[in-house]
Amino acid sequence: MDRFELRYQDYSLSEDQQTVRDAFRDFFTSESPSSRVRAAEPTGFDERLWRQLSEMGAASMSLPEAVGGDDATLLDLLLVAEELGRALAPVPCIEQAVSARALHAIGAPSDLLAAAADGSSVCALAPEPVGRGARQLVPGGAVAQNVLALDGDALVLVHSDEPPAHVPNQGRTPLAWWDLAGGQRRELARGAHAVEVYERAQAEWKLLMASALVGLTEQALHIAVEFAKTRETMGVVIGSLQGVAFPLADIAIGIAGARNLTRRAAWYLENEPGVRPDLVPAAYAYAAQVATHGATTAQHTQGGLGFTTEADASLYFLRAKGWSVLFGDPVKDIAAAGRLLADELPSQTAPVLAAATG
Amino acid sequence: MDRFELRYQDYSLSEDQQTVRDAFRDFFTSESPSSRVRAAEPTGFDERLWRQLSEMGAASMSLPEAVGGDDATLLDLLLVAEELGRALAPVPCIEQAVSARALHAIGAPSDLLAAAADGSSVCALAPEPVGRGARQLVPGGAVAQNVLALDGDALVLVHSDEPPAHVPNQGRTPLAWWDLAGGQRRELARGAHAVEVYERAQAEWKLLMASALVGLTEQALHIAVEFAKTRETMGVVIGSLQGVAFPLADIAIGIAGARNLTRRAAWYLENEPGVRPDLVPAAYAYAAQVATHGATTAQHTQGGLGFTTEADASLYFLRAKGWSVLFGDPVKDIAAAGRLLADELPSQTAPVLAAATG
Amino acid sequence: MDFSRVELDEDQQRFLEEVRAFTAEHVTEEVHEHERQTGSGFNLGVHLELGKRGWVMPEWPVEKGGAGLDPVRAKLLDLELHRARLPDVTMGTTRLTIGTVEKFGDPIMVAEVVKQVAEGTARICLGYSETESGSDIAGAKTRAVQDGDEWVINGQKIWTTGAQQCQYAFLITRTDFDLPKHKGLTMFLLPLEVPGVEIQPIHTYGGERTNVVYFSDVRISDRYRLGGVNDGWSVLRGPLDDEHSIGGPEAERSFQDISIGSMFVHQLERALDAAYAWAKTPAPDGSRPIDDPLVQYRLGAVALRLEASISTPGPLGRVKGSESLVLGGAELVDLVGPLALISEGHPDAHAGGEIDYSHRFAQGTATYGGTVEVFRNIIAQHVLGLPRANYPGHKVLSQKRRESSAAVASPVPQPA
C-alpha cells in the first residue's frame, strides 16, 4: 500500500443508485413500519413482506440479466441493505442475495439459482466452515430450506423441506440450529474456487450486514434526535444540552464513517479484490461498534421511555447487537484486519527521502 | 473466589496514615513546586530533593526499625507515592523503596541495605527478567549505581560507579540503558525465593506507580477544574457546560476508583498474597488508563493553553503516559489479570440453588 | 484499610446456615421462573416468609416486627439473598421510604403501616416521576387539593415499579402552582387500593415490569400526608439523598459496599462468570478460548471494569457501575458470540442466558434512580465544585408545564 498514491475518493452515488435507494426506502417505509416489525416477532420473518420483496427482485437483482437478475453490483445491494436495516425489515434478504450470488459464481444448476432468485425458497449461508463445527446457529436458518456451507474444500448445499425450530434470540431473527454434516447434502463444487466463493460470500454477508447496521443506527439516531428536539427538562429542550447533544453528534460521526468505509471496502472487494482485504473486516467491525454504541445512546436519550418495549428505540437496540453478532464475534474481525494489514505494509518505515524518490 | 463472602470493605486511612500522607503532601507542595520540576528536566532528577527526601526516610520507612526503617507497610508507601505523583517529584523514590524492601527480603548484606536506606546510592529495579533481554531501559537507571535484576533464578545486583547516559524521553524520567548481563554483578540469592522476591518487587513497583499516577491525575484534574471555574465563553463559565463538566466528572470517577482499587490490591498482596493476584495488574492498568485519559482531558480543558509547555497541565500530560509505560505495555497487565482470574473462578456457573447451599 | 474476612462467631455462623437453609427452601427455581415471566421484582410467598422471620426489616427490633439483627447478621442475610437472587425491587423501595414515613407521618397511620411493612403485608412503591418531567422530580404536576379533612389527587406517575404489588405509593404532589418550583410540593403515603387509582403496566426490554399510575379524583384522608403542606421537598430529600448519596460510606471497618451502583455490578459478575465458564470449556481439540491472549485481554478488561466499579464510592460508583455493565455486557455478548444471543431461559442459552440478560438489563441502570447525566451533574457540582448551569426552569415551573398541568389522565406515553 502506498499511502500517497493518487486515487479517486469518490463516495457518491450515481443517479441510478439514488433511484434504487429511494425506491427501497419508500418500499420499506410503507411496507415495514414498526407495527409490522413487532408483528413479525419473535421469529423476525414476515412472509408477505418477503414475497413483496422477492417480486421487487431484491435478492436476484445482482444476478446477471441472463439468469433473471438486473446486473446490479454489490454496491447496489449495499443500498438495499441499508434501507432494510433502517426499517428493521423482517426478511432474510441479505442471506438470500449473498447465497444467490455464490450459487451463480459456482455455476450451480439453474433450478437452484431460479429458486434463490425468485424467493420461492430461502437459502442461508453457514457462518463458519463446517470444519469448525457441523452444528451451527444459522442466521435465517429458521425460515430457510437450504444452507450453503463449506466442508473442507467442498461447497455444499444442505437441504431441509421443513426448516428446523426457531431459536428465540435477542435480535428477533430467524436463527436456527442446522446440522451441516448430516441431512440432504448436495456437493456443488470442490477445490480452491469453491473455498474462494464461500469466503467471498462471507465477506459479502458482512458488508451487507454492515450496511444494514448503518441504516439501523441512522434511524435510531433519528428517533433520538426528534425526541431531543422537543423534550424539555428544567425549562430547556434537552437537545440543547451538550450532555445530550454531544453523544448524538458522535453517533452521526460514526454513521457517516461506517457507511463510507463499508462502501470503500465493497468497492475494493468488487473491483480490486486482494488489494485491501483488511477493509472488509474493518468495515464490519466498525459498523457493529457504531450500531451497538449508537443504539444504546439513542434509547438512553429517551430516558426511561427508551427502555420500554413500547418505544421503537427498543426495537433498534435489540437488533443492533442481535444482528451484529450473528456471524460471530465482530471483535475477531478487528484482529483479522490487523493481521491482513501486516501483509500490506512494509516491514520497515521508509526514510522520508527514500520514499520520496521511490 | 466467593463473590458473596462477607469481607470488610474498609478503604479508610488510620490516623497515622493520614499523618504520613499530610506530611508528605506538605513536603512535596513546598519542596517540589512546578518550577523545581521544570528545573530538573530533562533528566527528572533533583539531587537536593532526593537528599531531603532520604532524610525524611521515604525510601527506608518500610524497612524494619532494626535496619533503620520505620516498619511502615506497603500501604503506607502507597500514600507517599500518591503525593510524589501529585507533585511530579523528580526523584527515584519508588525504585529505591521497592529495591530496599527486596534487598531486605532476600537478606542482602547490611552495607547494601544501609546504602539503599539512606539514599547515598540509588538502586533501581530491572523491569523484566534478564532472560527477556539483557539490555534494558531501566527506570531511574540514569541516576542509579545499582540495578536489582533477575537472571534465571538468580537475584543479582548490577553495579556501575557511574550511571549510564540518560536517554531523553517523554516522561522526563532518568531512563538509561543498562547491560544487565555484563559489568560488576553480585549474586544475592538463587532459587524459588529469589524469583518470588523479584516478582514481588515488580508487583510493588506497579502498585506504587499506580498510586503515583492517581496523585498525578488528581492534580491535573485540579488544574483543569480551577480553570473551568473561571474561564468564560459566550458569557458562561465553561465549567457549567456539560461538554466540559462531564469529562471532568469522569476523571473524578476514575481517580476515586483507581485509588481504591490500588489500595485493595496492595492490601491483598501484603495480607493474603495469592488470593487475588489479578488485582495487581488490574489496578496498575486502570491507573494507567485513568492517568492517560485524565491528563489528556485536563490539558484539553484549557484549550490551546493546555497544549503549551508553559502550562503546568503539560507537565502532567507528558508524565501520565511517560511514567505508566516505563515497565512495559500496561495493556499486557489487563491480559494478565484476565488470565489470573481464570484460576480464581469456577469452570462452571453454579446453579443458583447449589451456590446457596454450598 | 481492611479487606479481611469477617470472622463469624458461633451464633453468626449458625445464623448464616439458617439463612442458607431459608433460601434453599424458599428461593426456588419456581421463584426465578416467576420472575422471568413477570419481571415484577417481587415474590409474595418469599416476602411473607421473610416477614414471618422479621427479615423484611431485619435491623428493626423484634417488638417492632423486625429481627433485631446486628450489622454483621444483617449483611449476611443481604449477601445470601443476593446469592440466591431473590427478586427484591419492591422490598428495596419499601425499605427506602419507610423511615421517612415514620419520621413525617401521622403516628396512628405510621403504627399501622410499620406493622404491615414488617410482616410483609404492606409494600411501598415510589411515586416520583411523571411522563413529562423525567429526571426533574421537583417539576411534578400531579395536583393535590385539600377538601376539608381530605385531599383530592389528580394526575399520573410513571416508573412506579411494583405498584401492582404495593399497598402504598410514596407520592410527591403539587399543592401550590404559584410558589417557586421546590416550594409548592407536598408528600403523601397514598393507599393504592382506593377508587380512582388505575395501574397500567409498562414492560422494559430488560424484562422488568414497571407501571404508569393514573389518579382521577382520588380522595384520601389528611392522615396520609407526610410532613407539612408545601414542605414536600424537604420530606423527599431523605430517601432521595440516600439514592444519590454523596461521599459514600468509607467508614472504618465497614463491610458495606462503597458504591451505590454495586447492585448493578452483581449482574456483571454473573455475566463475567458465565463468560469465564465458556472460556474455560475445551473444544474437541482441547484448546480453550482462555488460552488465546486476546480472550484473556477481553475478559481481563471486563473484570477490570467490574473491580473498578466496586472500588468507586458513592454516586461516582453509580455512574461507573452502570457504564461498566452497559459496556461490559456488550463486550461479553461479542466475545461469546451467537450463543450469547439466545434468549434468557431458553434451554440452549449459555448459562441460562445470563449474558443476553445483562446486555438488556444494563440499559435501565443508566436511567433509574436518576440518569447517569443527573449524577454527572451532581459530581461536577458537589464533588468538583463546578458552577451549576443556570437553566430557566431550575426555580420555576415552565409556562408550558404549568399550562399542561390542567390535563389529568394522560394516555400511556408513546415515546417519539
Next chain:
Amino acid sequence: MDFSRVELDEDQQRFLEEVRAFTAEHVTEEVHEHERQTGSGFNLGVHLELGKRGWVMPEWPVEKGGAGLDPVRAKLLDLELHRARLPDVTMGTTRLTIGTVEKFGDPIMVAEVVKQVAEGTARICLGYSETESGSDIAGAKTRAVQDGDEWVINGQKIWTTGAQQCQYAFLITRTDFDLPKHKGLTMFLLPLEVPGVEIQPIHTYGGERTNVVYFSDVRISDRYRLGGVNDGWSVLRGPLDDEHSIGGPEAERSFQDISIGSMFVHQLERALDAAYAWAKTPAPDGSRPIDDPLVQYRLGAVALRLEASISTPGPLGRVKGSESLVLGGAELVDLVGPLALISEGHPDAHAGGEIDYSHRFAQGTATYGGTVEVFRNIIAQHVLGLPRANYPGHKVLSQKRRESSAAVASPVPQPA
C-alpha cells in the same frame, strides 16, 4: 463510487517525477532537523524554491505567479509534499486567507500582496484568537480606531502560528463596542513589520512554535482594511467556513480527501506504520509481536480508527480524525512500550520517535482550527438540527469582557 488509481497521462507522469526530484533535492534531512528544532512549520529556503516554480499557489495562472496546474497535478504536488513531510503550516494559513484578501482588499494593495505571496516572499498568519476569548472568535476585543486615513490598533492575538515568519496577519478587530457582538468587527491584513507589533513565542509540547502578538498603538493605512467597517464577520466567514466546512466535498470523481481532519490522520498513518515495523521485527527466537492475536487486535483497532477517520466527511471527520489520533497515538505508545517513549530525534528512538511525537502532537489537533467541542456543537446544530443552547454571550459582549477591553498588552498568559 470510485476508488481507482487516477491514470496519469505522460505529462502528468513527467510532472510527478519532477516533483519527486524537487522534494529529493530540497526537502532534505536538514529541513526536517530544522523543523524538529524550531517547530515553525515553515522552511524559508524550500518555500522560496516552491515560489520560483509557482508552487506556492499552484493552481493560479502563471501570469499571476502560479503554475496553472490542473487539479490532478495540483493534487500530485500536494501528495508528494506530504510524503516528503514538508513543514507547511505557514503555507497553509497563507493559502487559506489570500482568496479573501483578493476579494475584499484594496486593489493596489492586493496586487502587491498577491505577487509576493506567489513568489513566496510574503506569508500570512491568522490573527483570530485572544487570550480571554478562546474559541469565541467573534468576542474579539483587539481594538481598531480610525484616525484620518489610518487605523490605530491596540490589543493582542494568540495562536498566531507562523507570525515570526509572516509579513501579514489576517486580523479581526473590534471597531464598535456598542453594536451586537458580530456587528462591530472589522478585518485587516495587518503588515507585521510596523512599529508597535511585538511577537513573543509560545511553545507547545507537540514541538510546535506558535505566538502571542501584541499591538501597541500600531498605525496602519486604511488600504489594509478588508471589507467594510464593522462588516468583518462576513469577511471572516469565507476562510472560517473553509476550516469548519459543513457537508464536505463528496462530489463525483473527486480525489480530494473528504475529511477536513485528514491532515491529522497522516500523522497516525506514520505512527501506525512505525508500529507495524516494530511488530514485524522478529525477536532472537524468531517470534514476532504481530503473531500474537492481542497485538493483531490492537494494531487492527488503530488501523480501524484510521480508516474510519479518512472515510468520515467534513467536520465530522475533523472530530473523528482528532479523536483517532489522540486515542490511537496513546494506544501505540502502550503497545510498543518504553522504546516508544524515547524522544523524537534521539538515535535510539524507534522509527525516529514517530510514535512519541504522535502522542504529543495529537493533543493540539483537538483544539486548533476550533476545538472538537466547537465542532460537536456545529454537528449537533447543523447536521442533526438540534436546538442551539441560549448562552448569554451569543449576541453581546459580556460586561466583564467589555470592561477588560481597556487593557492593552497583557502579559503572556499563565494558564491556571
